[in-house]
Amino acid sequence: MYLIGRNPEKTNITISEGTISRIHAELTYSSEGKLFIKDLGSGKTRILISANGTFIDGEQIEAKKQTKVNLNSKINFGESKFYLMISGTIVILIVNRI
Numbered sequence: 001m002y003l004i005g006r007n008p009e010k011t012n013i014t015i016s017e018g019t020i021s022r023i024h025a026e027l028t029y030s031s032e033g034k035l036f037i038k039d040l041g042s043g044k045t046r047i048l049i050s051a052n053g054t055f056i057d058g059e060q061i062e063a064k065k066q067t068k069v070n071l072n073s074k075i076n077f078g079e080s081k082f083y084l085m086i087s088g089t090i091v092i093l094i095v096n097r098i
Contacts, residue, residue: 002027004077019052019078028066036066037075052078 005011007022015024026038039054041063053060055076061067069075075082 001029015077015080017078017080020080021052021078024077025054027069035069037061037069038066039063 002013003011003023004013004015004020004025004027005023006014006016006020008014010023013027021040023040025040028036028038030036037054037056039061053076054063055061055074056067056069057074058076
């Protein structure tokens, strides 16, 4: 499991960006080796999406629900854009500064 967010003490992948929550999302592998992402939402409300959201290939995902991620998917956390690369069980997020 990888936690993604602004807080370097509580996340494995730290993104210093104002539109990213302190703990924004979670990446996990299933027992079959498939990768899933979960937007952790704000926690303060019952809204099903976080304030700035998590997007896969341009589609906002529902908060607190695991969503399958494919190789070479484009992922947005808030306003930050990434490409996802997977090598075995190692996840690499490549920043896209376009």
